[in-house]
Amino acid sequence: IHLQSQHSPPGAKRCCEEPACRQRGRFRQGQSLESTCKELENLVQEQKKTFVPVSIESQTTPAYEHDLNDKVKLETISLSINERQKLSYLKDFVYVLGTRFYSELREAQRGQNLLLPPTSIYGSLVSFYLGASNQTATDLQGLLGFVAPSGDSNCTSRVDGHNILSTLRTIESLLVKNRDEELLYSKTLYLFFAPGVPLFESFLRDLIPSAEALYVRAVDFTNPGEAAKQINAFVEAKSEGRSKQLLTDLDPATSLLFAADIHLAVSVKKASRLKKPHEFWVDSNTKVLVPGMSVTGTFKYKTDTSKTFAVTEAPISKNALLVLVQPIDGNSLDKIEAELPLQSSAWLQDLSPRQIKLTLPELTIEGSSDLQELLTDMKLPALLGKEANLSKISNANLTVRKIINKALFKLNSDGADQPEDPAMHKEDSVFLEVTLNKPFLLAIFKEKSKAMLFLGRVTNPLSRV
Numbered sequence: 001i002h003l004q005s006q007h008s009p010p011g012a013k014r015c016c017e018e019p020a021c022r023q024r025g026r027f028r029q030g031q032s033l034e035s036t037c038k039e040l041e042n043l044v045q046e047q048k049k050t051f052v053p054v055s056i057e058s059q060t061t062p063a064y065e066h067d068l069n070d071k072v073k074l075e076t077i078s079l080s081i082n083e084r085q086k087l088s089y090l091k092d093f094v095y096v097l098g099t100r101f102y103s104e105l106r107e108a109q110r111g112q113n114l115l116l117p118p119t120s121i122y123g124s125l126v127s128f129y130l131g132a133s134n135q136t137a138t139d140l141q142g143l144l145g146f147v148a149p150s151g152d153s154n155c156t157s158r159v160d161g162h163n164i165l166s167t168l169r170t171i172e173s174l175l176v177k178n179r180d181e182e183l184l185y186s187k188t189l190y191l192f193f194a195p196g197v198p199l200f201e202s203f204l205r206d207l208i209p210s211a212e213a214l215y216v217r218a219v220d221f222t223n224p225g226e227a228a229k230q231i232n233a234f235v236e237a238k239s240e241g242r243s244k245q246l247l248t249d250l251d252p253a254t255s256l257l258f259a260a261d262i263h264l265a266v267s268v269k270k271a272s273r274l275k276k277p278h279e280f281w282v283d284s285n286t287k288v289l290v291p292g293m294s295v296t297g298t299f300k301y302k303t304d305t306s307k308t309f310a311v312t313e314a315p316i317s318k319n320a321l322l323v324l325v326q327p328i329d330g331n332s333l334d335k336i337e338a339e340l341p342l343q344s345s346a347w348l349q350d351l352s353p354r355q356i357k358l359t360l361p362e363l364t365i366e367g368s369s370d371l372q373e374l375l376t377d378m379k380l381p382a383l384l385g386k387e388a389n390l391s392k393i394s395n396a397n398l399t400v401r402k403i404i405n406k407a408l409f410k411l412n413s414d415g416a417d418q419p420e421d422p423a424m425h426k427e428d429s430v431f432l433e434v435t436l437n438k439p440f441l442l443a444i445f446k447e448k449s450k451a452m453l454f455l456g457r458v459t460n461p462l463s464r465v
């Protein structure tokens with residue numbers, strides 16, 4: 001069941017819970033190990049401090065949310081300095097988990113648009129890892145891609161989840177920093193608890209690096225209809241209207257609901273909006289007319305060796321790459337999806353620069369996934385189920401029914417409506433025309449680290465989901 005990495009990733013601090021394991025010298029990084037163990041011990045002491053979240057109905061912002069959101073800002077700045085090497089192994093773990101979830105969803109949501117944020121989903125699992133103890137922590141660690149280096153089940157080692165969250169934040173924060181006109185990225189975290197549940201301050205502190213804003217409120221889940229309404233209204237207000245209908249249903253037994261809300265909007269520079277509607281073939285018999293755009297430039301491109309698909313890589317900002325994968329020669333998207341590369345690096349391999357005229361639909365697509373459903377589909381329903389030990393979140397028994405990652409991706413031309421350069425027409429022959437007029441896959445990668453932020457498919461640009 002586990003995604004296994006045989007090598008011990010460089011820079012991953014581990015803490016061995018049993019002194020005996022340490023004596024047996026199974027961990028090479030002695031120095032960092034000791035300090036982390038001490039840090040973790042200190043945390044155990046601090047963990048005693050708890051607080052009870054205020055009601056979602058409260059009109060005033062509780063002091064702890066002020067504190068959290070101030071710290072979030074500070075931390076975003078102070079991080080991202082020397083975390084780079086760690087990205088290289090983490091990005092593979094993120095990718096492997098992301099594609100696994102993608103395969104589950106593509107079956108379940110046949111024919112629909114899909115959008116998954118692998119980095120954020122991985123971060124949600126790390127958040128629960130930080131709240132977990134005993135077997136739950138061990139299982140989550142395995143799912144995240146880390147295995148005990150010794151393979152001895154009596155010798156439990158713990159990866160420093162806080163460290164991983166900070167590193168994930170580096171992937172996302174470089175996008176945030178680039179807060180200029182062409183790209184906007186934001187991530188907000190919501191935790192809703194049943195009324196009266198005391199939670200550990202230390203747990204929330206651990207989550208600080210994982211989003212730009214963090215809200216923690218109490219909700220009476222025993223009236224699920226009303227609770228869903230309250231939560232949807234709360235999220236809609238905090239997202240300034242961008243995120244509607246987070247929930248359609250709720251289980252009244254819920255005592256913790258976790259939601260990450262991610263938004264990426266890109267205005268492609270130098271792109272022009274098509275004067276005529278763009279024809280898009282949803283299937284071989286159905287054509288829809290959609291707003292489209294086109295951009296001409298030097299992009300990286302390849303067709304795979306068996307000529308089933310073509311890949312176009314277009315930079316959409318200083319920090320982000322948009323990768324578009326379209327079936328060619330009558331192949332189906334299904335076939336490509338079934339054979340997603342095992343490693344994220346394969347997406348960007350063997351691409352070479354070409355002069356390209358890229359024509360594609362403007363997009364607003366949305367995706368919402370529930371980790372609990374995905375874990376059930378992966379035959380791991382118990383992992384965060386009834387028996388899960390989440391004793392680092394709260395001493396109360398928590399029932400976690402939904403762990404939501406909601407993502408919204410918008411792609412537009414920058415609106416400049418540039419007249420097409422007549423010089424380009426003369427030389428049309430040198431431009432390869434790449435036109436996305438049938439269902440295709442898309443992915444957003446961080447430019448430098450090549451970490452995958454989004455993975456999705458567009459089957460119908462007219463529909464959000």
Ligand SMILES: *[C@@H]1O[C@H](CO)[C@@H](O)[C@H](O)[C@H]1NC(C)=O
Pocket residue numbers: 133134389390391
């Ligand atoms: C959860 O794990 C903690 C720490 O190992 C342990 O003290 C506690 O008894 C466990 N709780 C349950 C319900 O198993």
Ligand SMILES: *[C@@H]1O[C@H](CO)[C@@H](O)[C@H](O)[C@H]1NC(C)=O
Pocket residue numbers: 134135
């Ligand atoms: C949890 O951990 C504690 C101490 O590490 C151990 O005594 C206990 O048996 C564990 N409980 C479970 C349910 O594994």
Ligand SMILES: *[C@@H]1O[C@H](CO)[C@@H](O)[C@H](O)[C@H]1NC(C)=O
Pocket residue numbers: 152153154
């Ligand atoms: C783990 O501990 C148990 C009980 O102490 C022992 O019987 C077993 O052999 C140990 N397993 C390993 C792999 O060392």
Ligand SMILES: *[C@@H]1O[C@H](CO)[C@@H](O)[C@H](O)[C@H]1NC(C)=O
Pocket residue numbers: 395396397
């Ligand atoms: C949590 O559940 C366990 C086992 O079902 C029970 O023994 C314990 O009293 C419960 N704790 C709380 C705080 O409700």
